[in-house]
Every structure is written in C-alpha cells, then in structure tokens.
Amino acid sequence: MSAELTYEPTAGGEKPVFFDLDEHDHPEGGSTMLGFWMYLMSDCLIFAVLFACYGVLGHGYGGGKGPKELFELPLVAFNTAMLLFSSLTYGIAMLTMEKGSVRQVQFWLVVTGLFGLTFLGVEMYEFSNLIAEGHGPSRSAFLSAFFTLVGTHGFHVTCGLIWLTTLVIQIGTHGLGQANRRRLQCLSMFWHFLDVIWIGVFTIVYLMGVLG
Amino acid sequence: MSADTHITAHEYDAGADGHHDSHGDDMPHGSMRDYVIGFVLSVILTAIPFALVMTGALDHTWTAIIVLGSALVQVFVHMIYFLHMKTSNEGGWSFIALLFTLIVIVITLSGSIWVMYHMNANMMTMSPSMSSETMSQQ
Numbered sequence: 001m002s003a004e005l006t007y008e009p010t011a012g013g014e015k016p017v018f019f020d021l022d023e024h025d026h027p028e029g030g031s032t033m034l035g036f037w038m039y040l041m042s043d044c045l046i047f048a049v050l051f052a053c054y055g056v057l058g059h060g061y062g063g064g065k066g067p068k069e070l071f072e073l074p075l076v077a078f079n080t081a082m083l084l085f086s087s088l089t090y091g092i093a094m095l096t097m098e099k100g101s102v103r104q105v106q107f108w109l110v111v112t113g114l115f116g117l118t119f120l121g122v123e124m125y126e127f128s129n130l131i132a133e134g135h136g137p138s139r140s141a142f143l144s145a146f147f148t149l150v151g152t153h154g155f156h157v158t159c160g161l162i163w164l165t166t167l168v169i170q171i172g173t174h175g176l177g178q179a180n181r182r183r184l185q186c187l188s189m190f191w192h193f194l195d196v197i198w199i200g201v202f203t204i205v206y207l208m209g210v211l212g
Numbered sequence: 213m214s215a216d217t218h219i220t221a222h223e224y225d226a227g228a229d230g231h232h233d234s235h236g237d238d239m240p241h242g243s244m245r246d247y248v249i250g251f252v253l254s255v256i257l258t259a260i261p262f263a264l265v266m267t268g269a270l271d272h273t274w275t276a277i278i279v280l281g282s283a284l285v286q287v288f289v290h291m292i293y294f295l296h297m298k299t300s301n302e303g304g305w306s307f308i309a310l311l312f313t314l315i316v317i318v319i320t321l322s323g324s325i326w327v328m329y330h331m332n333a334n335m336m337t338m339s340p341s342m343s344s345e346t347m348s349q350q
Binding site: 033034041045048049051052053056073074076080081084087088092094189192193195196199200202204207210211212 | 242243244246247248250251254255258261262265266272275276279280282283286287290291294295302305306309310312313316317320321324325328329
C-alpha cells in the first residue's frame with residue numbers, strides 16, 4: 001500500500017497529466033473579453049433584426065404623419081453629439097485607469113454618465129412629445145418599428161448607465177484591481193458599441209427618414 | 213512511454229505559461245491620440261450628413277449616397293479608434309465572430325427587405341384608389 005503510494009508520485013510526478021489538465025492555467029477572467037465580444041455580436045443581431053423590421057415597416061404610415069413631419073433633426077444632432085462626447089470621455093477614463101488613479105477614473109466615468117443621462121433625457125422628451133401628440137407606437141407600423149428600434153437602443157443606454165454607476169461605486173470601494181479593470185474594459189466595449197448602433201439609428205431612421 | 217508523456221506534459225506546461233503571459237497585454241487599449249483622431253473624424257462624419265439633410269444643399273440621390281457613405285466610414289472609425297479592433301485580437305477569434313455577424317446581418321437585412329418589398333408589390337390586393345396612393349408614396 002505504502003509502496004504504491006511512493007511509486008505513484010515518481011511515475012506520476014514525471015507525467016502529471018491529470019494535474020496539468022486540472023490546473024488549466026487560465027488566469028481568472030482570461031476569456032471574459034472574448035465572451036463579452038460574443039455577447040456584443042449577438043446584440044448586433046438583435047439590432048439587425050430591428051433594423052430589418054424598420055426597413056420593412058418604415059413606410060407604413062397608416063394615413064398618419066411620416067418622419068418628415070415628426071422628427072426634429074436639431075434634437076437628434078444634439079443627442080448624437082452627447083453620445084460622441086460620452087465615447088470620448090469614456091476613452092479618457094480608460095486612459096486614466098492605466099495610470100491607476102481612482103478619483104480621476106471616477107470623475108471621467110461620472111462625466112460619461114452625465115452625457116448618457118442627457119441623451120436619455122432628450123430621448124424621453126422626444127418620445128413623450130410624440131406620444132402626447134397622438135403619434136404613439138400604436139398609431140402606425142412605422143411608429144411601432146420606430147419606437148421598438150430606438151427604444152431598444154435607449155434601453156441599452158439605460159443598462160449601461162446602471163452598470164456605470166455600479167462600477168463608480170465598486171472602484172471607490174475596491175480600487176482598480178484586475179477584476180475591476182476587466183469590468184471597466186467590458187463596459188468600455190459596451191458603451192462604444194452603443195455609439196456604433198446609434199450611427200445606424202440616426203442615419204437610417206432620422207436622416208434617411210427626413211430625406212424621404 | 214513515460215519519457216514520451218514527460219515531454220508532452222512539459223510542452224503543455226510551456227504552452228499554458230506562454231498563454232498566461234500574453235493575457236495581461238491582450239486587452240486592447242488605445243492612446244489619447246487614438247481617441248482624439250476617432251473623435252474628430254466622427255464629428256466630421258456626423259456633421260456632413262446632418263448639414264446636407266438639414267440644408268438640402270445637394271440633390272436627393274447625392275445626399276443619400278453621402279449620408280450612407282459617411283455612416284459606413286464612421287462605423288469603421290469607431291471600430292478602429294474606439295473599440296481598438298484588430299484582426300489579431302484574441303487570436304483572431306473576435307474578428308471571425310465579427311465577420312460571421314456581418315454575414316448574418318447582411319442576409320437578414322437584404323433578405324427581409326427584398327422579400328417584403330416584393331410581397332408588398334406583388335401580393336397586395338388593392339383597389340385602384342389604394343394602388344395610386346401607394347404609387348405616389350414611393
């Protein structure tokens with residue numbers, strides 16, 4: 001019995017196959033970025049389907065008003081600027097993260113969050129105006145598709161803001177450890193991704209809509 | 213046999229170690245220069261289409277071409293300068309995922325719009341007044 005025990009390590013010590021497989025030396029979170037990228041790609045497909053819906057239904061005005069009468073381009077331009085600024089400030093937050101200053105990262109995250117909040121506020125204002133004037137999502141196929149597409153983007157921004165707030169607090173309590181850096185990196189991808197989707201929204205829905 | 217496995221185990225170990233080392237630097241990060249270039253290009257590529265549509269300076273077709281073109285270019289600008297996409301990220305897997313997604317998106321968009329357009333054009337039974345209304349809309 002004891003002979004077997006001592007025998008095992010000498011034979012097994014040289015070929016620790018199970019040990020090696022078990023160790024599987026992936027650092028924690030090593031595959032997180034790729035996994036998150038996969039999520040973003042699948043999110044892309046959601047938006048692709050919503051864009052396709054909009055493309056198909058976008059001309060079904062049901063006798064109501066179309067994009068030309070309903071959309072206010074200055075508001076959309078303002079919102080686009082807000083998202084673009086927030087992308088830049090998030091980038092700066094990532095750069096300050098590499099320097100390791102918690103306060104500065106928090107500051108730039110809060111600035112990013114305020115831009116995002118402004119974006120949402122303006123979108124809410126636009127939506128509530130449309131609904132108040134009787135152009136709600138149930139008015140026509142065009143408006144259903146519009147509210148679903150733009151609303152889904154707005155919902156993503158809302159989730160991003162909640163995530164951002166959480167991270168601001170987490171960085172404050174736990175500092176800029178490896179895990180928190182990874183989370184910031186994921187949110188960075190998410191946030192820039194939302195800006196990419198918005199390019200599609202303002203081009204296809206608003207600009208091409210008003211252009212007719 | 214034992215010598216054989218010894219070598220493989222060792223190689224595996226080295227491979228795992230190399231993998232480990234590369235992971236720390238694998239996260240894509242940009243520089244201030246990247247973000248500023250991306251930002252300035254995005255502002256330009258946003259301002260042009262908005263200005264064209266709001267002023268109506270060009271005719272319809274050219275405006276549409278430039279609006280769609282700037283959007284496409286801006287998506288690339290965001291991908292490169294904000295998302296730091298490289299074909300080599302994550303050993304190429306993220307790029308392959310992106311390509312796959314793009315293929316599915318193209319099929320979904322063009323397929324839906326193409327099929328539904330023909331459905332609308334060919335399969336709707338409509339009265340003459342309705343038909344003239346849709347014709348004028350298009």
